[in-house]
Amino acid sequence: xxxxxxxxxxxxxxxxxxxxxxxxxxxxxxxxxxxxxxxxxxxxxxxxxxxxxxxxxxxxxxxxxxxxxxxxxxxxxxxxxxxxxxxxxxxxxxxxxxxxxxxxxxxxxxxxxxxxxxxxxxxxxxxxxxxxxxxxxxxxxxxxxxxxxxxxxxxxxxxxxxxxxxxxxxxxxxxxxxxxxxxxxxxxxxxxxxxxxxxxxxxxxxxxxxxxxxxxxxxxxxxxxxxxxxxxxxxxxxxxxxxxxxxxxxxxxxxxxxxxxxxxxxxxxxxxxxxxxxxxxxxxxxxxxxxxxxxxxxxxxxxxxxxxxxxxxxxxxxxxxxxxxxxxxxxxxxxxxxxxxxxxxxxxxxxxxxxxxxxxxxxxxxxxxx
Amino acid sequence: xxxxxxxxxxxxxxxxxxxxxxxxxxxxxxxxxxxxxxxxxxxxxxxxxxxxxxxxxxxxxxxxxxxxxxxxxxxxxxxxxxxxxxxxxxxxxxxxxxxxxxxxxxxxxxxxxxxxxxxxxxxxxxxxxxxxxxxxxxxxxxxxxxxxxxxxxxxxxxxxxxxxxxxxxxxxxxxxxxxxxxxxxxxxxxxxxxxxxxxxxxxxxxxxxxxxxxxxxxxxxxxxxxxxxxxxxxxxxxxxxxxxxxxxxxxxxxxxxxxxxxxxxxxxxxxxxxxxxxxxxxxxxxxxxxxxxxxxxxxxxxxxxxxxxxxxxxxxx
Numbered sequence: 001x002x003x004x005x006x007x008x009x010x011x012x013x014x015x016x017x018x019x020x021x022x023x024x025x026x027x028x029x030x031x032x033x034x035x036x037x038x039x040x041x042x043x044x045x046x047x048x049x050x051x052x053x054x055x056x057x058x059x060x061x062x063x064x065x066x067x068x069x070x071x072x073x074x075x076x077x078x079x080x081x082x083x084x085x086x087x088x089x090x091x092x093x094x095x096x097x098x099x100x101x102x103x104x105x106x107x108x109x110x111x112x113x114x115x116x117x118x119x120x121x122x123x124x125x126x127x128x129x130x131x132x133x134x135x136x137x138x139x140x141x142x143x144x145x146x147x148x149x150x151x152x153x154x155x156x157x158x159x160x161x162x163x164x165x166x167x168x169x170x171x172x173x174x175x176x177x178x179x180x181x182x183x184x185x186x187x188x189x190x191x192x193x194x195x196x197x198x199x200x201x202x203x204x205x206x207x208x209x210x211x212x213x214x215x216x217x218x219x220x221x222x223x224x225x226x227x228x229x230x231x232x233x234x235x236x237x238x239x240x241x242x243x244x245x246x247x248x249x250x251x252x253x254x255x256x257x258x259x260x261x262x263x264x265x266x267x268x269x270x271x272x273x274x275x276x277x278x279x280x281x282x283x284x285x286x287x288x289x290x291x292x293x294x295x296x297x298x299x300x301x302x303x304x305x306x307x308x309x310x311x312x313x314x315x316x317x318x319x320x321x322x323x324x325x326x327x328x329x330x331x332x333x334x335x336x337x338x339x340x341x342x343x344x345x346x347x348x349x350x351x352x353x354x355x356x357x358x359x360x361x362x363x364x365x366x367x368x369x370x
Numbered sequence: 371x372x373x374x375x376x377x378x379x380x381x382x383x384x385x386x387x388x389x390x391x392x393x394x395x396x397x398x399x400x401x402x403x404x405x406x407x408x409x410x411x412x413x414x415x416x417x418x419x420x421x422x423x424x425x426x427x428x429x430x431x432x433x434x435x436x437x438x439x440x441x442x443x444x445x446x447x448x449x450x451x452x453x454x455x456x457x458x459x460x461x462x463x464x465x466x467x468x469x470x471x472x473x474x475x476x477x478x479x480x481x482x483x484x485x486x487x488x489x490x491x492x493x494x495x496x497x498x499x500x501x502x503x504x505x506x507x508x509x510x511x512x513x514x515x516x517x518x519x520x521x522x523x524x525x526x527x528x529x530x531x532x533x534x535x536x537x538x539x540x541x542x543x544x545x546x547x548x549x550x551x552x553x554x555x556x557x558x559x560x561x562x563x564x565x566x567x568x569x570x571x572x573x574x575x576x577x578x579x580x581x582x583x584x585x586x587x588x589x590x591x592x593x594x595x596x597x598x599x600x601x602x603x604x605x606x607x608x609x610x611x612x613x614x615x616x617x618x619x620x621x622x623x624x625x626x627x628x629x630x631x632x633x634x635x636x637x638x639x640x641x642x643x644x645x646x647x648x649x650x651x652x653x654x655x656x657x658x659x660x661x662x663x664x665x666x667x668x669x670x671x672x673x674x675x676x677x678x679x680x681x682x683x684x685x686x687x
Contacts, residue, residue, distance in 0.1 A: 046581045053481035056474050060551050061497045067508070070516045121398035129392055130399070139399050141676070142406050148602065148672040149665065150609025152636050153409060155643070156661045160412040164649060166421055174422050214405050221402065245384060247391045268503070275505025278611035278636070282643045321507045321612075328511055328616055336515060343508050354503060358496075 071347070074340035083341050087290045088323065092334035095327070097342050102292035103205070103285075103317035104274060104349075110209030110313060111216070111273055116266055118213075119220030123262075126221070127228040128250055147218040155282025158211030163283055165200035191307060198314055203284040205293050206313040211279050216269040223265020227258040260364030267357040271350045277321040289318040320346050413665055416658040427655035436659060442622040442633075444642070444653045451656055453663065455622035459539065459632035463614055466543025466628055467550060467607040472600055474547070475554025479596075482555065483562040484584045502552035509549055510616030513541040518617070522629070532629055537619030540628035545617060546610045550603040557602065561595020562588055594682035598675045605671035609664060611636040635664050 086096030130136035160166060168174050168183075175181045185195025201207045231254050239249040255262075294312030296302060302309065320342060327339035420426040428436070431451045439452015478498075482491055518534065518541045526532045565588050573583040589596070619631030620641055633641075639657055647654045 046579070049581050049585070050481075050485055053477045053485060057478040057481045057486075057494055060474065060478060060501060060548070060555075061494060063548055064497055064501050064504075066516065067504070067512045070512065071508070074515065118398045118401060121395045122402065125392070125395035125399040129395060136399075139402060143402055144676060145669060145672050146402055146406060148605055148668060149409065150606075150611065150636065150668055152609065152611045152639055153413070153661055153665050153668075156639075156658065157405075157409050157412050159643070160415065161408060166415070167649065177422065217402060217405070221399075245388055247388055271503055275503075275507070277505065277507045278615075278640065281612075281640050284643060321505055324507055324511070325612065325616070328507075328514065339511060340515075343511060346505060347508065350503060350505070351500075354500065 068347075071340050071343050074337050075344045078337045078341040079344050083338075084345070088288060088318075092332055092338050095335075095338050097320060097323055097345055098297070099289040099292060099318050100320040100323040100342070101345070102297065103289070104319045106205045106293045106312055106317065107208045107212065107280075107319055108270060108274055110206065111212045112266075112270060114209060115213040115217050115220055115269070119217050119266075119269075120224050120262060122217075122221045123224030123228055124250060124255075127225050128246070128254070143218050143221055147222065150278075151215055151276055152278040152282060154211055154215045155279035157214065158207055158279060158283050162201050162207035162210050163203055167200075169199040196310065201314065203316055204314045205317045207283055208280050208285060208317065208319070209313075211283060212273045212276060215276065215279060216273050219269040219272065220266055223269065224258070224262045227261025227265060228254065230261060231257050260360050264357045264361050267353050267360070271353045271357075274349060274353075275321055275346060277319075277325055280319055280322055281325065285316075285318050285322050289316060293317050320349075409665065413658055413662040416655045417662050420655075422650075424650065427652070427659045430652060430655075431659075437663075440624060442638075444638075444656050445645070449652065451652075451659075453635075453660065455624050456633060456635045456638055456660065457663075458624045458626075459618070459622065459637070460608055460634040462539045462626065462628060462632060463543045463546060463610075463618055463634055464604055464607040466540055467546035467610075468600075468604055470544055470547030471550040471603060471607070472547075472554055475551045475599070475603065476558050476596060478551065478555045479558035479562055480584055480589065483559045484580070484588065498552040498555055501548070502556075505612075506549065506610060507612040507616070509545040510542075510613035513545040513613060513617035517541040517544055526629060534629045535619065535631040537617060537621075537631040538629050539618050539632045542614045542618030542634075543628060545613050546607045549610065549613065550606055553606065554599050554603045557599030558592070558596045561592040561599065564595065565591045594679055597682075598679040601671050601675035601678065605668045605675070608671070609636065609668045611640060615640045635660050639664075 082094075083096045084101070085098055086094060087099050088097075089095040126136060126139065130139075166174070170176075170184060171182060173182070175183060183199055185198040187196035188194075189196050235253055235257065236249055239253045240246075244252070291297060292301075292312075293315040294308035294310070295305065295315075296308040296312060324339050324342040324346065327335045327342060415421055415426075417427045436451055436453050438454065439450065440454050441450040441452045442455045443450040482494060486494065514537075518536065518538065522534050522538065522541055527534050569587055569591060570583050573587045578587070614634050615637045618634060618637065620633050620637060621631045622633040622638065623630065625632065639660055642653055642657050647657075
């Protein structure tokens with residue numbers, strides 16, 4: 001405090017004695033000179049507040065670094081080709097993340113397939129078509145609330161609706177109990193040796209993808225809405241004035257212009273889905289999985305049994321964060337390092353995606369200016 | 371625009387196509403409402419009513435025993451479903467998270483919006499974005515492998531001689547607090563930045579220092595947004611799952627000692643789904659009852675946050 005006072009004061013050698021002698025000499029309730037000194041030295045500026053704010057801010061950067069360093073340190077020497085190319089094992093040195101990576105690839109691809117068209121479609125409706133109708137108001141309020149629902153609640157939703165399908169189907173199903181119908185699946189196929197679509201889905205890739213789609217839909221919708229809102233109305237007016245229909249305007253003018261913004265939002269939503277663990281644990285994604293979904297572990301597997309591609313969405317699975325979760329819980333201390341290696345894989349994937357989002361935002365924000 | 375398009379009301383293929391597209395897009399938008407209804411129905415099924423004619427959770431366990439019972443032992447031979455221990459664990463973790471995350475978030479927001487130069491903002495912002503994008507399971511690992519052994523143990527055990535459990539509410543709460551910092555920071559910063567320049571300039575013109583302007587003018591003017599961000603953050607802390615599952619333990623006890631192992635509502639839900647709990651058993655149904663409680667709590671906080679934002683927003687011309 002005194003150091004800064006001195007530094008801020010125009011005449012450091014004079015101020016403290018002057019203030020002190022004045023206070024001693026007068027002792028009156030009014031302190032004209034100390035007040036003046038206070039103003040002159042900038043005492044009321046309270047630099048400690050600035051220090052507090054800035055140190056807290058930089059502390060969060062520090063925490064991030066500490067997190068990255070502690071994970072890297074634990075993973076050192078464990079993140080190698082063997083780890084990336086083998087399945088889980090009881091022995092820490094043989095354990096690998098391949099099943100998790102394949103599972104994440106399948107789940108996330110299907111999630112993109114479901115959530116992106118629906119999310120962007122909903123955003124287009126809300127921004128381009130919807131007026132001030134009560135229904136659109138309800139949808140908007142609802143979206144904000146959906147985005148705040150804990151992810152584990154989506155897990156219960158997925159467990160009930162997709163994995164178990166309310167217990168409607170199967171040998172103990174409600175349909176059998178009340179209506180005498182036992183339904184175990186749709187589209188029997190001899191080639192696949194089973195139903196193409198088993199009912200209920202069970203703890204499979206498709207259930208996980210549908211659950212994650214519902215989870216990130218609000219994020220995608222809100223981000224796309226913002227991207228669409230950033231398009232100036234003049235673009236719409238020009239297109240409509242030239243005789244284009246509404247959809248033509250959207251399809252050929254607005255969507256191309258909004259693509260960078262929408263893409264950024266989608267990538268961020270997808271990276272959230274990749275790291276999401278709780279809903280998939282609720283669904284009961286499997287722990288010990290020694291194969292990729294549909295037994296497709298490599299490109300050569302696609303040639304030997306191509307039907308694996310059709311089977312994969314209905315196969316059991318695990319994803320990277322779930323693998324990490326189970327390694328963290330193991331007692332052998334080596335598995336902590338295996339978990340750290342898994343975290344490194346996860347973080348690298350997310351970092352690449354975030355970099356991609358940044359790149360898109362940066363590149364297109366320069367090209368498109370109105 | 372609609373008036374222009376409907377000048378000629380002849381039905382053409384193009385017009386039909388436009389309408390089909392519009393309704394398809396409407397269906398996409400309605401899906402979000404269907405999701406909400408789905409969530410509510412699913413949570414009510416098994417807990418309040420049951421589809422297959424068996425007893426629902428609240429028909430077997432009275433709501434009074436559930437909400438005010440002090441013993442949570444769903445997997446013991448003598449089952450007991452009193453939710454207070456889970457509630458206590460959740461409140462403890464959320465409380466620690468609020469104590470660490472909220473002040474840090476608002477101070478960082480003040481720094482970024484009022485003090486920091488554009489250059490520093492450009493450096494710090496991406497870090498905060500990365501912090502926000504790190505999966506919660508990684509935070510759990512961080513709490514278990516770094517916060518407890520390297521921060522809490524040396525301080526509380528080494529210096530103060532207190533017992534620190536390997537799994538404890540404090541480490542979980544701290545990492546959840548770190549997790550909500552970026553959220554509080556960016557929402558509060560938006561609120562601070564929305565305060566018009568003229569207000570700050572008026573403050574300076576009256577002879578205020580930067581500190582006075584920040585703390586006595588800008589922050590009060592942005593209170594509604596800041597409180598809304600606090601409420602959202604606490605709601606997120608309540609619903610936080612994986613970090614707490616990993617770091618805070620699985621022992622449902624009523625305690626206010628943050629160095630003890632506890633169990634939150636979310637941790638219990640994960641715990642049940644990990645075991646082979648058959649559908650239809652009472653433990654399985656308790657999942658839905660706890661989920662319903664959690665959903666209601668977070669929904670209430672979210673709605674309160676939105677209401678607060680609307681109700682107390684200062685509108686500047």
